[in-house]
Amino acid sequence: MTPVTSLPFPGAAASAGTVDPAALLDLALRAASAAGDELIKRYGFIQGLDSKSSATDPVSDADRASEALLVEMITAQRPDDGILGEEGADRESRSGLRWVIDPLDGTVNYIYGIDEWAVSVAIEDLDGPLVGVVRNPVSGRTYSAVRGGGAFRDGKPIRVNDPVPAARALLATGFSYTAERRIKQSAFMARLLPQIRDLRRCGSAALDVCMVADGQVDAFYEEGVNWWDVAAATVICREAGGVDSRVSPAGAAPGYLFAGPGLHKELTNLF
Numbered sequence: 001m002t003p004v005t006s007l008p009f010p011g012a013a014a015s016a017g018t019v020d021p022a023a024l025l026d027l028a029l030r031a032a033s034a035a036g037d038e039l040i041k042r043y044g045f046i047q048g049l050d051s052k053s054s055a056t057d058p059v060s061d062a063d064r065a066s067e068a069l070l071v072e073m074i075t076a077q078r079p080d081d082g083i084l085g086e087e088g089a090d091r092e093s094r095s096g097l098r099w100v101i102d103p104l105d106g107t108v109n110y111i112y113g114i115d116e117w118a119v120s121v122a123i124e125d126l127d128g129p130l131v132g133v134v135r136n137p138v139s140g141r142t143y144s145a146v147r148g149g150g151a152f153r154d155g156k157p158i159r160v161n162d163p164v165p166a167a168r169a170l171l172a173t174g175f176s177y178t179a180e181r182r183i184k185q186s187a188f189m190a191r192l193l194p195q196i197r198d199l200r201r202c203g204s205a206a207l208d209v210c211m212v213a214d215g216q217v218d219a220f221y222e223e224g225v226n227w228w229d230v231a232a233a234t235v236i237c238r239e240a241g242g243v244d245s246r247v248s249p250a251g252a253a254p255g256y257l258f259a260g261p262g263l264h265k266e267l268t269n270l271f
Helices: 021-042 061-077 107-112 179-195 205-213 227-239 261-270
Strands: 082-085 098-105 118-125 128-135 142-146 151-153 170-173 198-200 219-223 243-246 255-259
Touching (some): 061 082, 061 118, 082 227, 098 205, 098 227, 118 205, 205 255, 219 261
Parallel strands (some): 170 219
Antiparallel strands (some): 128 142
16 A cells, blocks of 8 residues: 555656745635635525536536635745646646645535535645645634644644554545446445444545544545545644555545554555
């Protein structure tokens, strides 16, 4: 199993030079908060609804507006940084840094008025995720981390549950938007479920991974997840003591597994 890392991105060979992680974190926090405010204004008034990978994979004007605001704020202060956004933002890095943004993770929840959705903002360098912010605008709950500096929820340190045996593990997961992949995923989960405590399906991969970091669930596994879904949460979970890897036991790559060290090893063996 290989650790979760970003793929090399345009401009990645450039030197990041002297970077101030605290300043990057500050901008990421402000951008996530502003994007969250934009989404709250539109919450309950869905417009421009469309679909992406399948009829069950939605996108709305709210997603687009949130991404546009994030790109504007980042570009104003960091014009040389690259950007990769779920809704199409794609700019080459000239600084050795790239922002990976999911302007609305949990769009289905957002559309249905279920409050578990988030803005996810990550900054990565040649070594992978450097800064991560995941904010739930409804509750105001904000997870954050800088590589080497610990993980936090609303400014308070958080830690993964460890050790936890698989038989007592609460596992968060999600399912693909395509029927073919769902068939494979459900078959795998049917085999795994008798060997763990239970499953939770919250609807936002970013929040699910942060819940692992915060000890609210013991592990997160999902296939068919994009890098922008988990980039920010990856550094948060790592800084909370979590271990991660790419997995695809159901054959629906890319897949990810996050857990405390002992549980990660045991689940990997079950996979």
